[in-house]
Amino acid sequence: MTDPYLQIENLSFSYPAQGEGEAAPVLHGLNLQIERGSFVAVLGRNGSGKSTLAKLLGMILTPTSGKIRMGGKEITDPALTEDELFALRAGVGMVFQNPDNQLVATIVEEDIAFGPENLGLAPEQIRARVDSALDTVGMRAYAKHAPHQLSGGQKQRIAIAGVIAMRPECILFDESTAMLDPTGRAEVMQTVLALNKEGITEIFITHNMNEAVLADRVLVMDEGRIVLDGTPKEVFAQADTLRGCGLGVPQVTELFEVLRQQGLPVGEPVISEEEGAERLYALLNQ
Amino acid sequence: MLKDITLGQYFPGNSILHRLDPRVKIVLTVLYIVALFLAKSMLSFVFILCVTVLLVLLSRINLRVILKGMKPILFIMVFTMILNLFFTRGEGEPLVHVAFVRIYREGITTAVYMLVRIVCLLAGTSILLTYTTSPITLTDGIEQLLAPLSVLHVPVHEFAMMMTIALRFIPTLIEETDKIMSAQKARGADFTSGSLLHRVRALIPILIPLFVSAFRRADELAIAMECRCYRGGAGRTRMNRLHMHIRDYGALVCMVLFGAGIVVLNIYTSRIGYGL
Numbered sequence: 015m016t017d018p019y020l021q022i023e024n025l026s027f028s029y030p031a032q033g034e035g036e037a038a039p040v041l042h043g044l045n046l047q048i049e050r051g052s053f054v055a056v057l058g059r060n061g062s063g064k065s066t067l068a069k070l071l072g073m074i075l076t077p078t079s080g081k082i083r084m085g086g087k088e089i090t091d092p093a094l095t096e097d098e099l100f101a102l103r104a105g106v107g108m109v110f111q112n113p114d115n116q117l118v119a120t121i122v123e124e125d126i127a128f129g130p131e132n133l134g135l136a137p138e139q140i141r142a143r144v145d146s147a148l149d150t151v152g153m154r155a156y157a158k159h160a161p162h163q164l165s166g167g168q169k170q171r172i173a174i175a176g177v178i179a180m181r182p183e184c185i186l187f188d189e190s191t192a193m194l195d196p197t198g199r200a201e202v203m204q205t206v207l208a209l210n211k212e213g214i215t216e217i218f219i220t221h222n223m224n225e226a227v228l229a230d231r232v233l234v235m236d237e238g239r240i241v242l243d244g245t246p247k248e249v250f251a252q253a254d255t256l257r258g259c260g261l262g263v264p265q266v267t268e269l270f271e272v273l274r275q276q277g278l279p280v281g282e283p284v285i286s287e288e289e290g291a292e293r294l295y296a297l298l299n300q
Numbered sequence: 301m302l303k304d305i306t307l308g309q310y311f312p313g314n315s316i317l318h319r320l321d322p323r324v325k326i327v328l329t330v331l332y333i334v335a336l337f338l339a340k341s342m343l344s345f346v347f348i349l350c351v352t353v354l355l356v357l358l359s360r361i362n363l364r365v366i367l368k369g370m371k372p373i374l375f376i377m378v379f380t381m382i383l384n385l386f387f388t389r390g391e392g393e394p395l396v397h398v399a400f401v402r403i404y405r406e407g408i409t410t411a412v413y414m415l416v417r418i419v420c421l422l423a424g425t426s427i428l429l430t431y432t433t434s435p436i437t438l439t440d441g442i443e444q445l446l447a448p449l450s451v452l453h454v455p456v457h458e459f460a461m462m463m464t465i466a467l468r469f470i471p472t473l474i475e476e477t478d479k480i481m482s483a484q485k486a487r488g489a490d491f492t493s494g495s496l497l498h499r500v501r502a503l504i505p506i507l508i509p510l511f512v513s514a515f516r517r518a519d520e521l522a523i524a525m526e527c528r529c530y531r532g533g534a535g536r537t538r539m540n541r542l543h544m545h546i547r548d549y550g551a552l553v554c555m556v557l558f559g560a561g562i563v564v565l566n567i568y569t570s571r572i573g574y575g576l
Contacts, residue, residue, distance in 0.1 A: 074523055100529055108527040115520035118528075120436045120468045127539035129528040140539040162471035176528060 019050035019184065019215045020071070025080035027066055040066045041238045044080070048217070048231075050183075053210040055229035055246075056219045059260035063238040064219045068188040071217065072108045073099060085183055104133055107177030107185040111192050113169035114161075122164075122172055123148065123157040129180040140179075147175040150212075151205050167198025174205055184215040191225060203228065223250070223264045227285045234259055251283040266290035310434050315360045316547060317432040322441025324548040328555050329428045335559040336417055336424075341569035342409070344562045345416050351558055352420045359427045366423055366431075377418050384411040439463045444542055450533070457533025465521070473514065480509050 025044040028037040040063045048054055058064040069075045070082065073089055082090045089102050110116050119125040126147050130140040148154045151171040161169055170190060177185055187206065191199045203225060210216050218229060226232050232249040234242035236259040242249045250256070253263045253271055262268070270284045270293070280297065284290045312318075320328075339345055356363060370377075388411075390404030397403075429438065443460035450456045481491070484505050491502050 072527055074527070096531075100531065103527065103529050106527075108524070110520060110524055112517075112520060114472050115517045116524040118468065118521070118525060119464060124436075124539065128525075128530070131536055131538055132529040132531070134535045134537050137537060137539055137541055140537065144539065160471070161468065162475070173524075180528065 017050045018047045019052075019085055020046070020048040020217075021081075021083040022046040023081045023083075025070065025082060026078050027063075027070060027075065028078050039238060041070075041077075044238075044240065046233070046240065048215065050215055051210070051213050052231060053207075053216045053218065053229045054231045054233060055226035056217060056233045056235060057221070057223070057226050057259075057261055058235035059221075062235040062259070064235050065188055067235070068108070068186045068217070068219050072106055072186055073103055074108075104180055105183050107180060107182040109170070109173050109177055109185060109187045109190045111189045113166055113173055113193070116173045116176070117161045117169065120160055121157075122153065122159050122161065125161065125172060126176045126179050129176055133180065143179045143181070144175075147179040150178055150208070151175045165198060166194045167201040170194060170198065170202050171205055174202070174209075178209065178214075182214070184217070185209065187216065187218045187220075189219055189221065191220065191222060199225070223262060227264055234261065236260070246285050247283060250285050311361055311365070311431050312434070313360060313432065315358060315432065317355070317359045317427065319547065320432075320551055321542055321544055321548045322433055322437045323445045323542060324544070324551055325428050325433055326438075326441055326445055328551060329425050331555045331559055332424050332428065333421065335555075335562050336421055338559065338566065339413075339417070339562050340566045343569050344565040345413055347561060347565055348420050349416060352424050355424060355427050359432055361427065361431055366427070369426055370419065370422055373418070373422065377415060380414050380418065381411045384414050435467050436464065439467070440540075440542065457536070461533075469514075469517070472517075473510070476513060477506065477510055480506050 022044055025041055025046075026039065027041040028039040031037040044067070056064045056067065066075065070077055071084070076092075077090055080090070081088060084102070085105060087102060089099075094102070117125045118128050123144050126144045127140050130143050135143070144157075145154075148157055151174055153168065153171055153175060156164060156168065156172075161172065164172065173190075174185075191202050194202065199222075206216060206218065207228060218225070220226055227246045227250070229246060232242070232244065232246050233240055234249060234256065241259055242252055242255060250263050250267045253267065256263055263271070264285055266284055266287050266289075270280050270290065273280045278297065280293065284293055317325075336348060339348055356366060385403060385407045386401065388404060388407035389402075390406030392405070394402040394404050395408075433441070439460050442463075443456060446454070446456045481489075485491075489502060489505060491499060493499075494502070
């Protein structure tokens with residue numbers, strides 16, 4: 015941990031009490047550090063607090079207690095002025111679940127321009143950013159299309175382009191692939207990986223094990239706490255803990271677990287299908 | 301099936317009218333309407349007809365499309381013509397006098413003038429604005445044209461933003477309505493038979509889910525916009541600024557000449573005493 019981009023200290027959050035019900039605590043004293051430029055997947059079932067965490071990081075919610083520090087600045091400081099918050103928001107992009115409900119304009123390129131326009135940039139600068147964002151997500155050919163003419167995956171890539179046009183240091187993906195078909199998911203994941211290579215810190219909230227496998231680091235949340243934290247290999251080796259959190263493991267990992275239980279010498283857990291295939295091939299040759 | 305609804309009446313194209321600055325087009329439309337109501341004599345109406353035909357030719361929009369657009373107001377046209385025909389009192393002997401019905405020469409001319417005026421009003425404004433300007437360009441034009449009013453605390457930017465979002469979500473909501481209708485049909489809902497009251501009530505199971513979903517969308521969109529640093533019109537710039545070209549100035553000059561021409565024709569015809 016040489017260059018922590020994100021530091022969370024003792025973060026708690028409760029949604030305010032509604033009617034006679036008591037305030038429902040969602041996060042309990044979370045502590046977390048995320049390195050600059052890393053790609054972190056956050057797994058957890060519904061109600062585990064993972065989306066709340068994303069909203070706190072995206073400055074949509076303010077924590078009940080605790081501190082969040084991003085890029086050296088404390089974003090939870092109550093003394094922050096509107097203008098300071100505005101500047102901080104520009105550094106953190108968010109991509110949400112439903113691609114339809116994130117696009118503002120009727121033309122793709124104008125939607126991407128929306129963020130930079132809000133930042134008050136010069137028209138030529140906005141144009142340059144829009145073009146480079148379109149290239150990054152591979153949607154240059156659709157610049158003049160209307161959003162409703164695009165597929166789910168394409169719309170989500172436009173939403174990502176709209177975020178990267180603001181040149182953020184960090185992007186939060188809040189179940190951004192949940193509403194997409196397999197092709198759309200693949201398109202979005204490709205974009206996510208490419209952006210990480212360019213040095214953007216990414217926090218990727220998901221239900222999908224196969225997507226979490228691609229991350230540098232996986233966090234598993236349950237009932238407002240971080241239950242597991244490690245590389246995908248380390249995390250998916252703990253199949254029982256994962257099941258206790260209402261999650262599964264990737265199919266290939268499960269297959270090798272069953273083989274091990276049958277007494278076969280399969281070695282350490284496997285998370286990628288290619289690796290699994292090679293391992294099986296070697297096993298069959300023995 | 302709902303997908304077939306076209307938005308506005310925009311016909312994409314690349315004619316000179318399509319390429320004019322939307323701000324100029326709005327101003328032109330206003331001037332055009334004023335000119336129409338200035339016209340008083342036969343010569344000026346002939347002039348207006350010629351100019352309107354020229355506009356149709358310039359727009360390269362099929363004449364049939366334009367005539368089709370007039371269908372809905374056919375009744376109003378006929379109605380005003382009949383009213384003018386029978387109720388205009390003129391000097392001299394009536395041309396027709398049967399029982400209480402009297403038709404004067406002035407009645408016929410006023411009726412024809414009214415018809416020309418309505419036809420030109422509709423054809424001219426739709427060619428200048430709705431047929432040749434996409435809704436989004438029109439919104440931009442209105443926003444920039446009215447921008448000075450924001451000094452008087454008129455929420456011009458907010459209005460334009462609402463228009464943009466409405467335009468953006470119309471196809472999405474239409475698609476959603478289609479889906480909800482299919483879902484309710486699958487559960488045995490019947491939208492096509494029964495009394496009017498019955499059919500109106502059958503719409504409730506469509507409207508309620510549609511509204512609930514629209515509110516959820518609005519909420520999510522608001523959060524997404526805030527995350528992209530939206531905080532109203534203050535301090536916001538635009539990627540595409542509107543630029544006035546020579547053709548825009550030219551169009552303005554032409555329209556002013558058009559208005560002046562009508563005034564001149566009015567004066568001229570009253571001089572030679574051929575006002576009607």
